[in-house]
Amino acid sequence: MAPSDWLLLCRTVRFGDTDGAGVMHFQQLLRWCHEAYEESLERFGLKAGEIFPTQARMPAVALPIVHCSADFLAPLVCGDPLAIRLEPRRLDTGSFEVQFSFSSGEKAAARALTRHLAIEAASRQRCSLPQPINRWLEASTLGTIQPL
Secondary structure, three states: OOOOHHEEEEEEEOOOEEEEOOOOOOHHHHHHHHHHHHHHHHHHHOOHHHHHHOOOOOEEEOEEEEEEEEEOOOEEOOEEEEEEEEEEEEEEEEEEEEEEEEEEEOOOEEEEEEEEEEEEEEOOOOOOOOOOHHHHHHHHOOOOOOOO
């Protein structure tokens, strides 16, 4: 499997993603970031329950977002095709960030960043990243994806 299989995702802007003016509502961008992050992990082969809390299981390590940012470069409207490129990178043994690039056709539409910190779920103290995330980060840096 090539990194492009889990680091380049596509979707369509839906009516519910837009505001009264018919353009993408600003808060959708960070929602799309998290959905793309989750889908990327799944495509890589990590089950959601390994990383995120479920009704049946609480992982020993939580990965809260401790910083996020977004830049809006062009409006997106209902029906626009959207390509989302993820660029994850380890910051240290207990944190990583994911840069997201959003494009529609030939136009750059937005970019965003989420920074995650590993903490022990019980004590809320910093800890090392879980091995599944380390594998995803390693594999994500081994290959390159063609620019959008």
